[in-house]
Amino acid sequence: MGHHRPIMQILLTNDDGIESTGIAVLADALADHGEVTVVAPAEDQSAVGRTLSDRVVVEEHDLGYAVEGTPADCVVAGLGSLCPDADLVVSGCNQGANLGEYTLGRSGTISAAVEATFFDVPAIAVSLYIPGGDIDFREYAAREDEYDEAVRATGHLVTNALGDGIFERADYLNVNAPTSAATDGERGEMEITYPSEVYQLTAVGDDGDFTLRDRIWQRMADGTIPDPAGTDRRAVFEGRVSVSPLTAPHTTEAHDALSAVAESYGR
Secondary structure, eight states: OOOOOOOOEEEEEOSSOTTSHHHHHHHHHHTTTSEEEEEEESSOOTTOTTOOOSOOOEEEOSSEEEESSOHHHHHHHIIIIISTTOSEEEEEEEESOOOSGGGTTTOHHHHHHHHHHTTTOOEEEEEEEOOOSSOOTTTOOOOGGGGHHHHHHHHHHHHHHTSTTHHHHOSEEEEEEEOGGGGTTSOOOEEEOBOOOOOOEEEEEETTEEEEEETHHHHHHHTOOOOOTTBHHHHHHTTOEEEEEEOSSOOOOOOHHHHHHHHHTTO
16 A cells, blocks of 8 residues: 555635635645645735734635734634644735845735744745736736746645755745746746845935835836846846745844943943
């Protein structure tokens, strides 16, 4: 008798809300890879970061469970109660890219993956890069087939996720995929990247009324970006799937200069 591998238990969440196209296409695709439990926000929760609620209302939904709360709430409710045996958390697919270091703490999509790591469950955050120009991605509604490359890439990573030590050094993966149109419907390339350090947020205004704007989106729409080779933004801008292996929490080493400051305290 051959040994049957246990069925992978996958917790699927997002920040666009349980009614979004991006989570529906992933729920469908991931069902081929394991048993999927969807625990997702009832409403759009984009850019809420790791905001956590004290209490949340959870209601059954056609896809799984709808949570009146944030992506972090969904992961805690999911791993803490609804799907405690999950082997992997997948967050997405977000409509709109999550690129660069500065998005890591702000994005609800990524925050769900980060929350999972505190439960010692590996996680994959997945986002769809929608090229700018005439499109306002906040108003845009991506079609199912535009997620094809993101879905393929996620399936490939999930298939290989729990073997081969992928998560021995990385806690979670931040994945950004181009639309299928950008790859002409062909399977694109996948590149292991690091989050870009380029930061172009500005505040414009006067008389107490300020607009906070991320100028990098306009530069991407214009077809020029300052990000070097190897970065997440460069890869996805050029039509490849970007996979950044990341750790949480962010830790650094103690060092002599700081130790000296501590020692001088109270003298």
